[in-house]
Amino acid sequence: MFYACRSVWKQVCAVVTATMLVLPVHASEIVKPSPIVDGDFRKVDPKSAALGQLLFYDKILSGNRNISCGTCHSHDHATADGLSLGVGEGGIGLGPKRRFGEGRDLAIKRVPRNANALFNLGHKDFRVLFHDGRLSAEDTYGNRFNTPAEEWFPKGLTSIAAAQAMFPITSRVEMAGDPAENDIAASRRERIDHVWPKIARRVSTIPEYRKRFEAAFGVQGGDITMVHIANAIGDFIISEWRSDTAPFDAWLKGNKTVFTPQQNAGADIFYDKGNCASCHSGALLTNQKFYALALPPFGPGRIRPFDPYARDVGRMAETDDLADAYRFRTPSLRNISRTGPYGHNGAYATLDGIIRHHLDPIAALESWNRDQVVLPEQARFTAGDFAIWDDAREMARLKRSVDIEPVWLTDPEIAALVEFLKTLDDPTALAGRLGKPKRVPSGLPVD
Known part of the structure; x- marks a missing residue:
């Protein structure tokens, strides 16, 4: 991890990463989660x-x-x-x-x-x-x-x-x-x-x-x-x-050939250097706990009756515990490459963007580009979408509430991590079993 003297290290690593290859593969040595089995699911009629x-x-x-x-x-x-x-x-x-x-x-x-x-x-x-x-x-x-x-x-x-x-x-x-x-x-x-x-x-x-x-x-x-x-x-x-037939699931069951070399390298980063699995754990890839990540704020927020402006304090709104301020639930990563934008408010349109935010939340917040969001324009809302950025005290509170430490990854390592996350895509689950109906009993149109 290189946190101090970040600007110097960026200059050095810009040269290194231009020619750097993905790190050696160690995915076979990873302690993997137990695969999903039928008994893990509730039966339905x-x-x-x-x-x-x-x-x-x-x-x-x-x-x-x-x-x-x-x-x-x-x-x-x-x-x-x-x-x-x-x-x-x-x-x-x-x-x-x-x-x-x-x-x-x-x-x-x-x-x-x-x-x-x-x-x-x-x-x-x-x-x-x-x-x-x-x-x-x-x-x-x-x-x-x-x-x-x-x-x-x-x-x-x-x-x-x-x-x-x-x-x-x-x-x-x-x-x-x-x-x-x-x-x-x-x-x-x-x-x-x-x-x-x-x-x-x-x-x-x-x-x-x-x-x-x-x-x-x-x-x-x-x-x-x-x-x-x-x-x-x-x-x-x-x-x-139900999503349990992705390449990731075959890998959990011992198939050593289902990943490309880059995906194997990404798995090694996910479970080791990147520390991703400390929160995105198990076969569901979530520990279902809450963390503050200083995600860039915008939009109307999920305000409480006494909030003076649009903001979102996350878990604190439910627990009334100041320690929970700006904390949000760790999402499952199943089919993650297909479910963007990412974050509780969709602050990042790409996997690369949300990964880089996790690596250094404060630096990412300060350099965030509003073009990352996917928002339909409407004059009534657009004027206030980013008003919270003008509130220095609220932004300072957000920056003080961060639960993860910076991690240094090179550009090739981030690219490998993205490729590993694509192994969580499950074509069967994405298509669904019954699919979208052509009609519904009310006679109303189906979107």
Whole structure:
């Protein structure tokens, strides 16, 4: 590690790296994680998963019937949307080409955080979701999960993937819309659990859904609840995007020829010199803990009611512990080369960019180029997207909260690390098992 006298070392290494080859391969000596096996995953009913596929892409679940789960977590974009910060309710289009609606359809703000990828959420080791960990598998309130809904969260959710599906439909900016526009959003003002019965009633009026819920869950139309809906969506996510057949998985099982020499060198860096596996550990490549990385801030932030300006304090917003300020959950790296932009706010469009940030967070923050972000332009939001940079005190607080030490890697080593991360791409998981439906029972268009 060369941290002191960085400018001098950069001059020296600029000459060295011009001719430097990738380091010798030691990947065969690495202590590898245990491979994923069938028993690691929760079993799902195929009828429930097939029902969940339709619900996942059906806009009937949104307040104004204009956005689905699949709009921001699409098969076309590796279960994400290709944007740094998404365009939620009222938006038009899909993926990086999605744009804001106009007039009454103009959203109140950008979605505050980057869309999470959905791979391997059926693995029994996954216990924490969302960038700030506001959903966890803890029986804090007697309903199996610790969530923002607290004791109002219903019982009967069968997986953390199902529990996750309960929340985007309650968010004004993501799926619910404005309270003046529909009764779904209006009921959110009363209490979060008032939203879910109204969604269930909508779904239960559609004959095809009534038949499918009876076949999958044995419930009649009037007895369909949001718990049934979320469990079906969870089962779909679990079965659709299980990822354990990438070249990385063959390597875990002992195949020594599946990697190129450069990928082997990248594996050696990942598990040794780069210290990547200290956080991105195990077969899921996450320890599910929280770290402050001083990622470049921008956008509306996930503000608390008393925050005076747009900022995002991460885990601290959930724990009220100052020690958690600016900390965010370590993401899984499965299919990582396909799920950019990277970071809780999508601050880096490329793997090379986010890796370099990890190597020296403060230096990277200070030299960050705003062209790294992928943000649909909208005059109402663009003017304030980077306003936080003018707040010297907030930027100083961000810089003081860094949990990782600088690491020195050469350009060839970074390139090798990028190539290793590409071995986590799983064509079967990326394509999905059922795929995107051509139609949904509500008759609404599929994005």
